[in-house]
Amino acid sequence: MQVRVAAFSKINLLLDVLGKRTDGYHDVNMIMQGVRLSDQVIVAEAATNTITTNSPYVPNNKSNLALKAALLMQAALDLPPVAIKVDKHIPVSAGMAGGSSDAAAVLLAMDRLFALGLRRQQLEAFAAEIGSDVPFCLSAGTAVATGRGELIQDLSLLSPFHLVLVKADFGVPTARVYKAYRKKKKPVAGEDRLDYFLKLIREDDTLGILNSLYNDLEETTFSMYPKVRSIKEKLKHLGARHVLMSGSGPTVFAAFHTEAEAWQFYKKAKAAFPMVYLTSTVSRWDLDRRIGMS
Template structure:
């Protein structure tokens, strides 16, 4: 028997970053949104832990360092089980692109193994395990639109009545999240504790695209652009193509473009293609978190 679980990419509608703490983490005030780009994870019983990709993808480890294997081991340790699994990942989320593809794989693995082995792990326990694996993993379980606090691992769902459309432009060369945070520390020595503006909550409640565009913010954008100035050209191309707002995804380098409707998103995507961007995707939001798509 095998189980396949699908988990979405995430973007940050708001990513406010505070000063680096003594434990090395930065306090965050963030609003996550799950968008319609997905990784599918299929698990089956095996004698040893293993991880495979359906297609080769540079930068994804195929050993015990893969976060999906770490998720499986965390789940078996939680239940005191002596079990192992084969994990097969189909990547649809850009790698090292600031869209939490690894976190999606970890969340999908937790859900898939829980269903495969009939563990019935309590939701709060799955969220606790997810938080130990990484700051973005709990949100990959929850999906939708949610506020993240702490260093992003405490997730609170938000009212979101909008149907949002994003054009997504990945980049072949990833960008190191630790390096981006180090550059943030260099550029923002006087950073203070961030907070989410009320107008963002209101735009989500009202489904107001223009209001959301005004409220979007990413404190890691300037540090990322400092390290990769060529990304500014991509953001400018999005405006030229007709996007309502351009934004860097998380620590980058994926660029996001907010559009008012699906038709507008398709027009922006076509414009970006015409400007020389070969890989351009369209993603609707919000979408569900990790969920089972098949048993076999």
């Protein structure tokens, strides 16, 4: 028997850096949103632990977060070895939580494979040990993330909207961006910005949300990697109104109300950039069917 899980990627609709913590991380307020662009993760019981992927850029060893997730559960719960297969579609080192989502998918798959019946809090505790984005990726809907990003509160799922994603031809190390980040005076206080965003989400005000997209890390990443800034500027020049960098970059997304708008823009972006993806935010249908057994 094997379990297959859709490992959805994510974007940040809001990323506000509040300040540096004593543990070296930064406190943040984030609104995170699951995206249909996903990896497929398959987990089955095996004689030894193995992990295979279809990407030459993803390690097939213990540095892979998906295998790390399996090892963590095995050590805590005395579970047998597993074979993990990751069919990668999320671009690597893109600021879209691809590795974190694969790890969350393994936690969900092993819970189902071995009929553990773990509570959400137990899964989140494992997830937080692996990385800051992993707890969100367990639910992969719409959520507010605080602390260093690991404290997750699920929100009402937004009505889906459509995305054109453009990734630069290099990765951006998240730790390096946060290390270079310098606190600056902001026109809107962090808590006020979050409260306003939460109001828009409660009202399911898609236009208001798209008009309020904010990423505090943009200027830091742009100064370190000017090509990411040029991607955002080019997308605006091509006619996109709602454009934001996801996470620490280098992926930049343009958001649209309708699939037709997104498709027309995708064709223009595809002619301008080598790495372009057409997708949408997750729906309830996507989330309800993300786990299967065979």
